[in-house]
Amino acid sequence: MKIFYSSDDTFEANFAELLERGKMDIEGVTGIVNGLLKEIKEEGNTALKAQIAKFDRWEPQSDEELMVSTEAMAKAYDSIDPKLRDALHLAYDRIEAYHQKLMPSTWMDEDKTGSILGQKVTAVDRAGLYIPGGKAAYPSSLLMNVIPAQVAGVEEIVVCTPTPDNEINELLLAACHLCKVTKVYKVGGASAIGAMAYGTETIPKVDVITGPGNIFVATAKKLVYGEVNIDMIAGPSEIGILADESAREDYLAIDLLSQAEHDEMASSILITTDSELANKVSDKVEEFLGTLSREAIARKSIEERGAIIVTSSMEEAIDLMNEIAPEHLEVVTKDPMSLLDSIKHAGAIFLGENTPEPVGDYIAGPNHTLPTGGTAKFYSPLSVEHFIKKSSIISMSKEGINAIGEACALIANTEGLTAHEESVRIRLRD
Amino acid sequence: MKIFYSSDDTFEANFAELLERGKMDIEGVTGIVNGLLKEIKEEGNTALKAQIAKFDRWEPQSDEELMVSTEAMAKAYDSIDPKLRDALHLAYDRIEAYHQKLMPSTWMDEDKTGSILGQKVTAVDRAGLYIPGGKAAYPSSLLMNVIPAQVAGVEEIVVCTPTPDNEINELLLAACHLCKVTKVYKVGGASAIGAMAYGTETIPKVDVITGPGNIFVATAKKLVYGEVNIDMIAGPSEIGILADESAREDYLAIDLLSQAEHDEMASSILITTDSELANKVSDKVEEFLGTLSREAIARKSIEERGAIIVTSSMEEAIDLMNEIAPEHLEVVTKDPMSLLDSIKHAGAIFLGENTPEPVGDYIAGPNHTLPTGGTAKFYSPLSVEHFIKKSSIISMSKEGINAIGEACALIANTEGLTAHEESVRIRLRD
Numbered sequence: 001m002k003i004f005y006s007s008d009d010t011f012e013a014n015f016a017e018l019l020e021r022g023k024m025d026i027e028g029v030t031g032i033v034n035g036l037l038k039e040i041k042e043e044g045n046t047a048l049k050a051q052i053a054k055f056d057r058w059e060p061q062s063d064e065e066l067m068v069s070t071e072a073m074a075k076a077y078d079s080i081d082p083k084l085r086d087a088l089h090l091a092y093d094r095i096e097a098y099h100q101k102l103m104p105s106t107w108m109d110e111d112k113t114g115s116i117l118g119q120k121v122t123a124v125d126r127a128g129l130y131i132p133g134g135k136a137a138y139p140s141s142l143l144m145n146v147i148p149a150q151v152a153g154v155e156e157i158v159v160c161t162p163t164p165d166n167e168i169n170e171l172l173l174a175a176c177h178l179c180k181v182t183k184v185y186k187v188g189g190a191s192a193i194g195a196m197a198y199g200t201e202t203i204p205k206v207d208v209i210t211g212p213g214n215i216f217v218a219t220a221k222k223l224v225y226g227e228v229n230i231d232m233i234a235g236p237s238e239i240g241i242l243a244d245e246s247a248r249e250d251y252l253a254i255d256l257l258s259q260a261e262h263d264e265m266a267s268s269i270l271i272t273t274d275s276e277l278a279n280k281v282s283d284k285v286e287e288f289l290g291t292l293s294r295e296a297i298a299r300k301s302i303e304e305r306g307a308i309i310v311t312s313s314m315e316e317a318i319d320l321m322n323e324i325a326p327e328h329l330e331v332v333t334k335d336p337m338s339l340l341d342s343i344k345h346a347g348a349i350f351l352g353e354n355t356p357e358p359v360g361d362y363i364a365g366p367n368h369t370l371p372t373g374g375t376a377k378f379y380s381p382l383s384v385e386h387f388i389k390k391s392s393i394i395s396m397s398k399e400g401i402n403a404i405g406e407a408c409a410l411i412a413n414t415e416g417l418t419a420h421e422e423s424v425r426i427r428l429r430d
Numbered sequence: 431m432k433i434f435y436s437s438d439d440t441f442e443a444n445f446a447e448l449l450e451r452g453k454m455d456i457e458g459v460t461g462i463v464n465g466l467l468k469e470i471k472e473e474g475n476t477a478l479k480a481q482i483a484k485f486d487r488w489e490p491q492s493d494e495e496l497m498v499s500t501e502a503m504a505k506a507y508d509s510i511d512p513k514l515r516d517a518l519h520l521a522y523d524r525i526e527a528y529h530q531k532l533m534p535s536t537w538m539d540e541d542k543t544g545s546i547l548g549q550k551v552t553a554v555d556r557a558g559l560y561i562p563g564g565k566a567a568y569p570s571s572l573l574m575n576v577i578p579a580q581v582a583g584v585e586e587i588v589v590c591t592p593t594p595d596n597e598i599n600e601l602l603l604a605a606c607h608l609c610k611v612t613k614v615y616k617v618g619g620a621s622a623i624g625a626m627a628y629g630t631e632t633i634p635k636v637d638v639i640t641g642p643g644n645i646f647v648a649t650a651k652k653l654v655y656g657e658v659n660i661d662m663i664a665g666p667s668e669i670g671i672l673a674d675e676s677a678r679e680d681y682l683a684i685d686l687l688s689q690a691e692h693d694e695m696a697s698s699i700l701i702t703t704d705s706e707l708a709n710k711v712s713d714k715v716e717e718f719l720g721t722l723s724r725e726a727i728a729r730k731s732i733e734e735r736g737a738i739i740v741t742s743s744m745e746e747a748i749d750l751m752n753e754i755a756p757e758h759l760e761v762v763t764k765d766p767m768s769l770l771d772s773i774k775h776a777g778a779i780f781l782g783e784n785t786p787e788p789v790g791d792y793i794a795g796p797n798h799t800l801p802t803g804g805t806a807k808f809y810s811p812l813s814v815e816h817f818i819k820k821s822s823i824i825s826m827s828k829e830g831i832n833a834i835g836e837a838c839a840l841i842a843n844t845e846g847l848t849a850h851e852e853s854v855r856i857r858l859r860d
Binding site for chain 2: 139222226229233250257258262288344345352355356357365380389395397398408410412415421427
């Protein structure tokens with residue numbers, strides 16, 4: 001792996017390049033995606049079928065064929081290894097328990113005038129979950145999107161996933177049955193986002209669309225934003241690791257590779273105060289690469305987008321990492337908890353050598369849908385919050401409006417809004 | 431005002447038209463706005479000054495002239511009526527207290543294996559607030575945007591507001607001083623959104639942009655979404671009122687007008703079970719219209735976008751209102767609190783005859799920046815939540831990883847990700 005020293009003259013330029021890791025050419029595909037979305041909006045299922053024929057190489061002969069049968073899901077569930085079934089159930093329970101902790105409640109407070117202020121929490125009516133498909137279909141993505149929607153209390157959950165050559169991953173089907181999802185549609189890419197945003201004869205219009213996807217999915221989500229809500233615009237996956245001399249090179253190397261094997265565009269960045277560790281990790285990465293089933297992908301990611309940075313202090317390392325704002329951040333130091341306060345920007349923080357990032361992908365509990373490309377500076381992990389919305393509650397008593405009405409009318413008058421002013425004064429006069 | 435009866439054959443078509451109230455032709459201005467944003471991104475202050483010259487009819491002669499002096503703000507504050515100053519301070523305190531109630535906290539839970547799960551709450555580094563300007567500058571908009579950012583703990587707050595002919599509203603300046611805002615820039619429209627999204631030599635790049643604006647501002651916010659976060663894409667203001675026979679026609683009429691006077695595009699919709707009340711309110715609206723300072727605007731809004739709907743039951747009225755999902759909803763019935771549960775979609779809910787909508791605009795406490803055009807189905811009021819983001823926290827003990835590691839490795843293996851699997855197994859072997 002490339003090793004950079006923060007004290008080098010060229011470091012600033014190298015680091016600036018790392019910060020650009022997440023840039024996607026959304027503008028470059030906006031024209032194509034806009035065209036696909038317009039077709040879906042105007043022609044519904046007809047356009048949907050034509051787009052499936054074009055991109056997934058099979059043509060649904062009826063509207064019903066767009067849908068996956070619940071029997072197929074039940075059958076897939078029954079046929080998987082019981083150990084895997086147990087593992088998925090354990091994952092479900094832990095993810096559910098964590099997300100229940102995140103669920104906000106409606107509240108109301110009464111003041112001494114008998115006036116009430118509060119906030120009402122309501123689930124959205126319908127949520128649309130996009131799950132990438134084909135050979136790389138991940139049942140874990142389904143769990144991570146469905147569970148927060150279910151905990152939020154969403155009544156209607158819709159899932160779209162592409163089925164190239166009309167084939168669907170059995171594990172994904174099994175996971176659908178496990179999650180009690182019934183509305184699964186065989187549509188992918190921008191077509192799926194359009195169908196869920198505008199609705200078709202078969203696929204209901206939803207209120208919020210979540211889930212990962214390629215640049216076409218990301219662009220479609222950006223274009224329909226405002227028509228529906230979305231979770232975030234996500235790019236390739238990434239890991240940042242902060243480590244001191246107490247860290248083990250084999251742990252760090254395999255953790256860097258676990259990110260790199262996702263995608264040639266994935267980034268794995270280690271920042272450490274120990275130059276000896278840097279060299280050892282680099283060697284271990286090379287050694288482990290040959291053992292991976294996805295060696296070619298991981299190698300390209302590590303070579304083109306991986307980096308080890310050696311700094312002169314942990315403070316400097318943390319500052320750099322805050323600028324990177326990685327999707328996943330491992331902190332592998334003597335006392336990781338003591339650094340938590342100074343970490344400002346990261347999608348998920350993994351503390352200590354017993355917390356490899358993959359436990360967060362599958363089973364720890366927190367969501368694995370996380371902000372990428374530095375957007376952890378302003379986005380949060382996927383959560384129940386994406387499937388609810390809030391309404392302010394105001395109930396003034398006669399005494400309450402009498403107490404604040406004059407001030408309210410005065411500001412309204414100053415802003416030149418006399419109907420606003422009068423709507424208060426008419427109450428004050430009574 | 432137009433009165434519709436839900437039992438009429440033509441009602442469905444009329445109601446469908448009301449649901450379209452919030453549609454904005456964002457596509458129609460995307461080309462222009464994209465061009466402006468690109469100029470700002472590439473040329474910074476030079477483009478900014480040229481755009482100000484073009485749209486606001488004055489040309490800043492230096493970078494410093496883009497900024498409002500803090501002396502001007504202090505002077506404006508000193509010169510306003512002391513009663514108004516007190517009213518704004520009362521508003522500040524109440525808005526601050528309400529938003530403090532909404533602030534989430536970092537939490538961590540330890541399980542019996544000594545493993546920790548939690549969530550860290552961090553403010554964004556920089557927030558950019560857009561405040562419309564010119565004659566219709568509203569100091570209340572400043573308070574409603576600044577206070578949640580301050581409560582969230584944002585370190586750097588930037589305000590942009592247009593200054594047509596280089597004139598700035600004194601009340602807005604006074605409110606800036608009151609809110610202790612120091613970085614105020616004289617830039618408006620899409621130019622302001624571009625400057626805050628990309629940064630220029632003078633205006634810092636921010637992480638989140640909030641605040642109301644016209645269609646150019648809304649479009650620019652949509653286009654920069656993903657580069658930064660935004661609060662929502664907002665359109666014209668609107669009110670819905672649910673009323674039964676216990677409501678007073680004069681209260682309802684002035685409340686409908688208080689929304690209509692904002693904007694010719696504003697919508698005011700009353701839904702009631704009482705046809706006699708419907709007629710009385712219509713008459714009162716006509717009577718009050720002549721007394722308003724903004725009569726022409728309010729009249730056009732009421733005639734073109736106002737409506738009274740008479741239903742056969744309160745359940746039907748509530749169902750229709752949930753479909754409308756209004757920005758502001760007044761509930762003026764005998765027992766309004768009893769209806770709260772059945773109200774699903776509204777930006778803010780005003781309960782009872784002593785709670786006119788304008789108290790929410792200025793002084794009650796909750797935010798007045800609310801989802802419009804039916805987007806209350808998925809957006810929430812502006813809040814501290816828009817100025818913070820969260821990071822998941824995971825810290826596994828040795829016992830913890832031993833307990834769930836096998837299940838984790840099994841799912842990873844099933845998904846074909848062997849580096850993920852090995853990153854867990856290497857720990858299990860030790």
